[in-house]
Amino acid sequence: MSPAELPPWLWFYAAAVLVIPARGPVRGLIALSAPVLSALLLTGVEPGIYFNLHILDYELILFRADRLSLLFVYLFHVAAFIAILYSLRVRDTLQQTAGLLYAGSAIGAVLAGDLLTLFLFWELLAITSVFLIWARRTPRAIASGQRYLIIQLLSGLLLLAGALFQWHDTGSLAFDYVGLDGAAGWLIFLAFGIKCGFPLMHNWITDAYPEATATGAVFLAAFTTKVAIYALARGFPGETPLVYIGALMTCFPIFYAVIENDLRRVLAYSMINQLGFMVCAIGVGTTLALNGAVAHAFTDVIFKGLLFMSMGAVLQMTGRINGSELGGLYKTMPKTATLCIVGAASISAFPLFSGFVSKSMIMSAVLQENYQLIWLVLLFASAGVFHHAGIKIPYFAFFARDSGIRTGEPPVNMLAAMAVAALGCISIGLYPALLYDLLPWPPDYTPYDVSHVLAQLQLLFFSALAFVWLNLQGLYPPELRAINLDADWIYRRLGPGLARAIVRISGNCTDAIAIRIRHLCGRWLALGQRRFDSDTLKTLRTTSTMLICVALLLVVFVVFSGP
């Protein structure tokens, strides 16, 4: 067996182990060599199944390559390289290791040929990535990371339950088209939906990503949600509910983004909005739409990464990330500001930038299939993206009023990582064939024609005009030190409130069930008050043990029940 036939995530896992004892430049070299070596080995890989593991009667497919999975694997290599380069100077073994394991797990998930392998990597994604949040080491990040972990693991359990039903119904665990026909389909759909940020299940993104470290958020933005998009594109293409779910996802977050103060949280809301475009396109399900969805995932990873990197640089250099405390940074961070504007132009789908060549495929596909109202919703969301991500992010961080903060450019490795991403945004914008040639289905589409370009420029410039006008009129909502209620209120306020009420009411009950319920509520309330170190690790250990038990149960089920 040649090294090229080994699953590429092995190189990332190996590098993760090797960076632990390494120090200084050697550590950086090892970390960077993982995506580079792995990408070199991938160049000769043709579609096919390369690596299986037999456990008892069951076959785990660890390396299934086809044009859809390969596109995401290439993308994750680019994203890993950029994120590793960006975090090269981080002196924190925890983050360096977690970042590599996380990137490897994302690659493992998209190469999984069966639902059990997908589940394993799905959970590894959760467990490895939470350390990028906890590494911030603030009480807020710890609490947010715990919520993140619980939601992610819940998604995994739904996937496992769905896989179990699938096995029972069909006798196969192959991960191909799943569809929404039975309980298995719906369970898997929900599992993917949580990771993809479906409405009401989206809050973990806006809760946890802004709490991660400056470098950790760059890793986080690239992988989990895009693995979910890949999984939806493979399992549920053309499922009509996705059209409406996606359209809703493009719309509601932009209202939050306009009034949000934490600029990385604005980016998290805008990420849900971009995911909405992809989800909607997967629901439309034609080859143009699916190409558009995965193309947009590709460009999004790069431009969203660039925006998260620029805001990470601001956070690292100033220690602040709230729009209310920033402004005027272009004076001392002109390079970061310029690179941020490239990312902003790309996410806004300006012609000649990457977002334009991918998003216009989605818009055309939606119109072709006659979803006229949905098209209008997406058009509204497109104008909104420009407003909150394209203008608000660079404007409030780098321009607006002068906050008086005088700092400098971030270290050269961070600038280099941003420059690589910016180059990617511009290259794909100028030569769409770079991306189109990689798409799963041969595309027959030209983004640059007079109608498209003129329409898009009119939409964007007049959105900008609205921003200028609102600002001059003093109508633009000022950045305020405050938070906004979102769906997490349900489990952060309503749930604990109910639990407290139950504890109080059942205080005098001696009934065994009442005592049990009171005990459970008490434990849940205690979870919210934990601190880092031993308690955090305890959460992880308990949840991991639980997962291993459930996974073992599945194996027992598979071995003894048969289809």
Added chain:
Amino acid sequence: MRADHNNKHLFDDPQRVRRLLRFFYGICTLLLAGDIVLHRHAVHPLEAIPMFYPVFGFVACVTLVLVARRLRTLLKRPENYYGAGDEDAADEPG
């Protein structure tokens, strides 16, 4: 932190900001003219309406911001709403 409060920067000069805005309004006007001069191929019936995109972009963004302002009055809570110690502490600058 460098003390360069007294240095003049690109947008410190209000005259320059005004010039930039005038340039921006000029581009907007040219784009409006583009709708008359160039033929825009329409797929959606609304696209055929002259000036559809500029009007839509402007109205959409104004609506977005005005609705968001209203929403804020409903949704805004103090930073420590979810518990003490939850408010934002500034990180150490790197």
